[in-house]
Amino acid sequence: LCMLHGIEPGIYWHMGKIVECGANCAEPKGKVILATIRRDSFDLEPMNPRERCTPASVAAHTLYEKTRPDLLTGPGGVLDLREATYEQLTERAVRVRGSRFIPADDYTVKLEGAGVVGMRTIFIGGIRDPILVEQIDTFLEGIKQQAHETYPELRSGEATLNFHVYGKNGVMGSFEPQTQAVPHEIGLLGEVTAANQELANAICSSVRIDVLHTPYPGQVATAGNFAIPLNPPENPIGPVCKFTVYHVMKIDSAESLFPVEIVEVGA
Template sequence: MKELKILSPTAILGYGFPVDSFERGLEKEPDLIAVDAGSTDPGPYYLGAGVSFTDRKAVKRDLELMIEAGQQRDIPVILGTAGGAGGAPHLEWCTEIVKEIAQEQNLSFKLATIQSEQDKDLILDIFKKDGVSPLAPVEETNEAEIKASTRIVGQMGVEPIIKALDEGSEVIVAGRAYDPTVFAAYCIREGFPAGLALHMGKIMECASIAANPGSGSDCMFGTLREDHFLLEPLNHERKCTTTSVAAHTLYEKANPFKLHGPGGIIDLSETEFEEYDERTVKVSGSKFIESDEYTIKLEGAKEVGYRTLSIAGTRDPIMIEKLDHIIEVVRDTVRDNFDDLSEDDYDLIFRVYGQNGVMGDLEPEPEVLSHEVGIILEVVANTQELANTICSFARSTMLHYGYPGRVATAGNLAFPYSPSDLKAGVVYEFNLYHLIKVDDPCELFPIKIEEI
């Protein structure tokens, strides 16, 4: 029976994995070791600032084990969304680690790096030709928004990775990539159905999160055959169930039957999940439907200001009861004291944990039932100095405000840290979440091949 076997060590490069699980996977003689190295989940800062949200030492530890295993077994190692966000500095950072490992372990192999950062002028040209469209629920973009972007990346499909494999690459470090591609590209190149390969990749990119109990820091093993694939966690304390695998198929998706990606849709309308054995799940029936036009998703981030915040708490029941009123008084006092500033100069934000700190205005049960609440007072302003000023004034106003019924006058808030005000620096927000049309799936993703 024709099959391919793939080892996914961890949900994100740098999250770690047990060596025992990894070695158990190697004993199964995989044809490929692949890992997703990033995500937009940690927010826009990392894309905008060009830094990784994972630690260098942790990333190097994972890569050392993966690259050494790949070289010993003569199988490719592929990682996507290098450095967490996949921009040029992220790719350079991750590639530097790979080369460092090769030098320290006296390894020699063909390395491919695939760029995904996009030139703003190119995106502007495509925009002017009506080649950029929004992904719901975002709105149409414009020239000013594109120009304001600090960094833009495109989410590559399988084609650039297949091209790198065709060049004989043994280790592939890709920029921003559609999560399943690092697993699916090799399989599609070997002639396996794209629908099954991409669906398997969709689940394997999070490694053992799709198992029970789930973990993003443990290994998953996939076996792809011509009409189905099998998923098995490599830690004996975990198992895949039809529920855990089906649930992860829907992870981060709005439509349970159609998963959109570069070049088409994974159609799950006829997918079946079956128990293969007590720890393994069999998946079949997934198909890939090519789109009439090939589109690439763009992700962009821009600077919006500077942040200072203060973390505090209170367990005074009188203050908690009047907290909404107190916050409005603080806002009014800040506004009156700095009446030379406009609403465009700063944002004053209160997050009250124990009331609605997680969901904000969407919280269906905003009544405080706890004996204490945590308060994050946050300011985003045009300059760091202004953010510091507004945060300091708002914090001191709230600390000493004489609300009705107050008993103690020594201070209304408890601060866990000194200094109480924390300067967080530049703030970014995502400003592009759009599709662009391309004629060639590889045209935006230049590949560099080198022997190291």
């Protein structure tokens, strides 16, 4: 419809990127959004009178799951938001201008597919001993080495063991910028993936016991260094999936895979 009425491609692409998530671009986030589109701009206003759009809330939506918030690659080209502007039109509405669509030389579409790669078991607990918290990285590396010595499946790659240290870098991992901060406590999630649930359970149980009882430099207590909130302490959570197809495919035209059929109805 936008193409039929001569709307700039960058305008309707940008609008579509936002309104597909409803009123997530509002403050507070809501469900239903009204978009009014023009040839070179579009307006956004939430339907709930307790919500409002602001330039910041609308612009922030492009940060959602994007490698770059200013250049968004899609089928047939790139949505360029480097010159986009966000104007507070009314107390609750925002007008967006300046979005451009840059056609690509080749039309491409992304293909995605997933498959089961194993079974997973986890354990979770907390560590508050400051002596252990301060050396948690070297401690967990030692736990991994012990597990690899015990289970040949870990050495061969048939099984995997991962730790997520919440309170330190559990969210961002190696990208965490605050590398010197020492928390007063941490939450530890241990994750084991193996070819079958029984093996995942066995490795996970062994690793959890090692976390609980392995000594470390400066240790004062002999046990009880790992607080486990759940019983049973190991929890099998079933199949693990990963992308088995994640590919950009070049095609001759959009219609070759996604044909458009127009049917006129009525008298």
